[in-house]
Amino acid sequence: MSAVLELKDVHKSFGKTEIIKGISFDVKEGEIYGFLGANGAGKTTTIRMIVGLIKPTSGNIYINGYDVQKDFVKAISSVGCIVENPDMYLDFTGRENLNMFAKLYGNVKKERIDEVIEIIGLKDRIDDKVKKYSLGMKQRLGLGQALLPNPKLLILDEPTNGLDPIGIVDFRNIVRNLVKENNTAVFISSHILGEIEQLCDKVAFIDYGVIKSVELTNNLHLKDKEKIQLKVR
Ligand code: ATP
Numbered sequence: 001m002s003a004v005l006e007l008k009d010v011h012k013s014f015g016k017t018e019i020i021k022g023i024s025f026d027v028k029e030g031e032i033y034g035f036l037g038a039n040g041a042g043k044t045t046t047i048r049m050i051v052g053l054i055k056p057t058s059g060n061i062y063i064n065g066y067d068v069q070k071d072f073v074k075a076i077s078s079v080g081c082i083v084e085n086p087d088m089y090l091d092f093t094g095r096e097n098l099n100m101f102a103k104l105y106g107n108v109k110k111e112r113i114d115e116v117i118e119i120i121g122l123k124d125r126i127d128d129k130v131k132k133y134s135l136g137m138k139q140r141l142g143l144g145q146a147l148l149p150n151p152k153l154l155i156l157d158e159p160t161n162g163l164d165p166i167g168i169v170d171f172r173n174i175v176r177n178l179v180k181e182n183n184t185a186v187f188i189s190s191h192i193l194g195e196i197e198q199l200c201d202k203v204a205f206i207d208y209g210v211i212k213s214v215e216l217t218n219n220l221h222l223k224d225k226e227k228i229q230l231k232v233r
Pocket of ligand 1: 037
């Protein structure tokens with residue numbers, strides 16, 4: 001299995017304060033990788049560096065073997081990213097939103113848009129205006145936007161925040177199917193251990209910009225869980 005995402009000794013400082021203190025990890029094809037940490041631990045800062053919104057102070061980030069700093073366009077072309085409240089036009093229908101994002105990506109065919117509508121399970125409601133959608137439906141539409149270019153790497157920043165239990169289960173099932181069918185690599189940040197445990201194969205625990213441990217989720221013993229729970233502020 002090859003690494004789709006690789007971080008090597010990445011540091012990030014804002015002014016004199018070092019927020020990310022030399023993190024390294026890799027996410028392979030077909031792997032669902034959790035990034036768990038308390039509020040302020042450095043999860044969003046890490047994701048912003050991965051997608052090239054901010055530059056690391058030092059270290060390297062590779063996507064599909066391309067250095068995000070040196071080969072940004074090639075690196076980012078295989079990434080889909082969804083943040084907590086994805087951008088969408090509430091007065092447009094779900095389909096119109098997808099069409100618009102498809103145009104932004106440039107080369108997404110109509111068949112791919114139809115495929116994505118199937119994947120996110122919004123076929124029945126896709127021609128309704130987004131302002132009529134529940135939060136869970138909006139989140140699935142956001143996921144659809146990220147899936148349009150058929151990404152090899154999907155990045156989800158706190159994806160189920162605020163969703164009701166059914167919305168959470170639906171979202172998890174979509175992600176699981178995606179990995180099963182396309183071998184997508186998925187990187188999920190969260191501050192909720194249960195969320196990561198349910199969905200991920202592996203989890204890296206980040207605390208004040210340092211990765212404290214990386215565990216296989218099905219190997220997490222009660223002791224580890226207690227340790228982690230205590231650290232999540
Ligand atoms: P949350 O779950 O609350 O989003 P997080 O783990 O994503 O937390 P980050 O948003 O990465 O944490 O923030 C990590 C630390 O970096 C925080 O102390 C935050 O205040 C600081 N930080 C983030 N961005 C900046 C910035 N642009 N300038 C200065 N400090 C920043």
